[in-house]
Amino acid sequence: GQQLNQSPQSMFIQEGEDVSMNCTSSSxxxxxxxxxxxxxxxxxxxxALYKAGELTSNGRLTAQFGITRKxxxxxxxxxxxxxxxxxFCAGPNTSGTYKYIFGTGxxxxxxx
Amino acid sequence: xxxxxxxxxxLITVTxxxxxxxxxxxxxxxxxxxxxxxxxxxxxxxxxxxxxxVTDKGDVPEGYKVSRKEKRNFPLILESPSPNQTSLYFCATxxxxxxxxxxxxxxxxxx
Numbered sequence: 001g002q003q004l005n006q007s008p009q010s011m012f013i014q015e016g017e018d019v020s021m022n023c024t025s026s027s028x029x030x031x032x033x034x035x036x037x038x039x040x041x042x043x044x045x046x047x048a049l050y051k052a053g054e055l056t057s058n059g060r061l062t063a064q065f066g067i068t069r070k071x072x073x074x075x076x077x078x079x080x081x082x083x084x085x086x087x088f089c090a091g092p093n094t095s096g097t098y099k100y101i102f103g104t105g106x107x108x109x110x111x112x
Numbered sequence: 113x114x115x116x117x118x119x120x121x122x123l124i125t126v127t128x129x130x131x132x133x134x135x136x137x138x139x140x141x142x143x144x145x146x147x148x149x150x151x152x153x154x155x156x157x158x159x160x161x162x163x164x165x166v167t168d169k170g171d172v173p174e175g176y177k178v179s180r181k182e183k184r185n186f187p188l189i190l191e192s193p194s195p196n197q198t199s200l201y202f203c204a205t206x207x208x209x210x211x212x213x214x215x216x217x218x219x220x221x222x223x
Contacts, residue, residue: 001171031210033210033212041216041217042214042217043202045211045213088154088155090212099157099170099171100170100209102147102154102155102157103154
């Protein structure tokens with residue numbers, strides 16, 4: 001089945017630094033979504049992307065839908081301690097069902 | 113207030129004792145889904161429902177049942193739980209299969 005691979009798996013950064021992470025698939029996705037999960041809570045939707053090449057921002061977060069439709073990128077600018085958490089890419093698969101697939105996650109730790 | 117509620121939030125049970133985890137939403141969403149989250153394996157979809165009386169298997173449906181008799185409720189049933197079903201479970205809803213809104217999670221331990 002379709003899979004989403006995220007990199008890096010985890011990262012430590014200093015407060016104030018910019019962060020980049022990406023999500024790749026071996027097959028095409030028509031929609032890419034980015035979620036953040038805080039410890040002990042359910043994932044929360046950050047950004048949704050619906051069109052190849054689309055660039056969308058939500059505050060300090062910017063995400064892009066790759067032109068090949070096989071990847072997506074999330075950038076966080078000027079990171080702050082509350083950015084700590086796990087970031088997941090996700091999307092409905094494109095094999096004719098309505099299954100929903102999550103990436104492997106990127107764990108972000110911000111050092112104050 | 114728009115919300116997805118799950119009950120119970122924590123459950124410790126024994127092998128073979130049937131249990132149900134409830135999920136309810138007040139957003140009139142069509143799509144509802146169950147996921148399990150395990151360390152190193154991320155979130156995996158168990159079952160989903162596109163609408164009342166319409167359910168389908170996700171990637172890890174074995175050992176689980178669901179039903180969608182009303183739009184707002186989507187219970188997850190474990191007829192005979194086993195220790196490998198110890199996990200953190202999330203219910204999620206959405207107007208479609210795109211943007212999902214998650215409940216707070218149910219931590220299940222099967223001994």
